[in-house]
Amino acid sequence: MSDRRISLLFVDQDAIFRLGLATILSNYPQWEIVSQTDNLTDALTQLSSNTVDLITLDPNLRGQTLTVEAFYQQIKEISPETKICLLSYALSWQQQQDFREIGIEGYCHKGEFIDVLLENWQKIIEGEIVWPVISSSQLSEFNQTISKKNWLSKVRKSGIEEINKNLQLINKNLKNYPSSTWDKIFWQGRKRELLTARWLVEQLLPVDVIVVASPRINSQIMKTNNLSSIGTLVATGEWLNLFQETNDKLENNLKNLTNFLLEIDILKSEKKREILELVLKQFERIISDFKFIETKSMQISRNRLSVLERLWRESALIFLSKYCLNEKQISLEDMEILVEENEELVSKEILQEIPCFPELFDYIILDNELETKESNQANLSPEKKKETILHNVVIQVANGIVALILNYFSNNEKVKKNLYNIDMASSREIAKFRNRLAWEYRKKEYWQEPKNIFESQYRLFFFTEKGIDCTFVYYPRQQELESLRGLRWAVTILLEIRDAIAPLLRSLVGTVGTTLVYILTQVIGRAIGLVGKGILQGIGNSLSERDYPSKPKKQNSKS
Known part of the structure; x- marks a missing residue:
């Protein structure tokens, strides 16, 4: 390899993976990512002002107006010397053949080790064709292996x-x-x-061995079939047990035992279990991507919200494609656009409000231990706290998916039949459920959340053998408390006033109560007792005189 710096253009819709690859390539001074983007049109625009040696491209891009073939042809017109390498998780054999016939120079799997990846890229830049090949002489051995x-x-x-x-x-x-x-x-x-x-x-x-016919959808579905078989890089140890134990608890009853309404409460029990398992498995797969990157860069840890957004986006697309897709009314492309358009809203209303996720993320990815804090209801050990945080993440992300269904498919008869509880499937019951949810949102925003901030705590939902319960864990929230304004700030003032006057009121009520008891018992009670006693004595004397008249006097006899 020469000492000349090699320039790269990275095209991938996964912002987290782009960031991770850029971070790890910073340790290899010969390689330089000149630019990165999430769509083919923008990549062409950037190439008009920059020349690069290699373009790495994920062909499974969503919502693109430009095909990979058209992109390749335009690239060769702009810069004939630029090479293109596909970088993706899974491409079928037929798909690989189609892309190779277009003229694309290579294909590498995203799960390759970085040294192997760089070696293959170097070969492509030097003019070699790097594709997985099975020759005719190897075909028999390949079939035997299968x-x-x-x-x-x-x-x-x-x-x-x-x-x-x-x-x-x-x-x-x-x-x-x-x-x-x-x-x-x-x-x-x-x-x-x-x-x-x-x-x-x-x-x-x-x-x-599975032959993938429709790569974009089937590759997503394949990734959810097994919790651990897909991500062998998801490593071993405590956190894998954490995911497995959570998966086991999803087999229990999932009834809502709390006084708080959840979006997933409208689902049938088996569909509720399915969506929770889906979110958990997608979360495991995303973690496997980070384990592949194998970096402790703080730059990655600052993008924790992107992890939640990606988790919600991918899980929502899979679940909605299974139960809400209708080719006559809404196509797969429309479904993808719908998910993307609502991602920001769901992120603001639900995902950004998920507590303690940074600690869980740092524990899994960066091997940072969670601090032990006391909850208001129980003493949470570090292991129990990790488990509770993970449960809450899964539940809240699932809530975000159901919120999207309620907003756009609530009156769809197919959706109601497949997903909703039978006693909540009527239009009236759905409207009542949505109104209750709206009230829960307002109550949480203007009362519960300011109260939790003032009391330095977070509410976490978790799975038990009997159903879904909740607890409150201590967490410093002084900065949030100082930033409260308006009605939310007024709530904390009311709580503080209540706390200030409550002891005085209790003392005053206690004093007044004692005084009233004394007056009623010692003064009024005794007076009433004396009066009653006199009345009873008078009645008794009257009765004695009436029942026992005096004896007649004896007359003295005269002698």
Whole structure:
């Protein structure tokens, strides 16, 4: 390799991945990202004023007016020496062949190690064609490998099913049959062993080989089929157990046990479980992207909100495409535009309000430990706090997806039939539910949230065996308190006035109460008692004289 700096143009709609790659390439001085963008039209505009050696391009771009083929042709007219390399998670064999026939010089998987990635890019710049190739002599061996993997996948499936059966029995024993402390410790240890065994089976044995026909949608659906099989880079250890334990808790009852209304309450129980599992699995996949980057850059940690926005966007697109897509009324492209147009609103109203996510993100990505704080209701250990924060993130992101459905598909009969509880499927009940939600939003904004800020706490929803519950955890919020204005500020003043006069009122009420008791019992009570006693004595004397008349006097006899 020469010492000349190599210039890159990076085209990808995933802002987090672009940022991560730019960060890690900063450690390689020979490579320079001249520009980066999320659409092909802007990439052409930037190339009119800049010359680059290589364009890395994710072909699965949404909402593009320019095709990859048209983009390639225009690039070659502007700068014939510029090479193009596709950089994506999954391209089918047919798709690879189609792009190669266009003339694109190479394709690399996003999961490649950075050194392998740079080596392939260097080969493309030097004029080589870098594509995964299976020659005719290797085709027979390839088919044998597929057969072997399919056989192993059956073993994998059978093993996981057996492990899951044992886990269910252990969970049932721990839940329904109280035993001694030593028995509980034994069964909990057995449960951890089975969870570890299941993870090893999922990682070491292959899944079924699947031919992808529609790459953009199917690649998204494939990514949600397994919690751990997709992201082998999602590593090992405590945080993986955190995700797995959360996934296990989604098998329990998901009834809302709190006094707060949730958007997901309108869903059928099985659909509620499905959307929560979807969000959890998408979150796991996004984390696997960051684990691939393997950087502790603080620049990445500042983009935590982008992680939540990406999580909501991808989960919403998958869920809506499954239940709300109607080719006659709304196409996939329209659905994507709808999600993108509402991303900012959902981010402002819901995602930005999700508490403690930065701490969870830093724990998972940057290996920072969470501080132990006391909640108002219970003492939360670091492990319990991580789990509670993760549960709340999953619930709130799912709420954001359902909010979009309620705003745009609330009266769609197909949606109502597939998603809503039967007792909430009428137009009247849906309107009542939406009005209650609107009231909850106003109450939270103007009363509950100022109160929580003043009391230095956050409300977190979490999963239990009986349903969804909530708790309050301590968190310093002095800066937010100082920035309150208007009605929200007035709420804190009212709370402070109440706290100030409450002891005086209690003392005053106590004094008045004691005085009243004394007057009623010692003064009025005694007076009434004396009067009553006199009346009773008079009545008694009257009765005595009437019932027992005096004896007649004896006359003295004369002698």
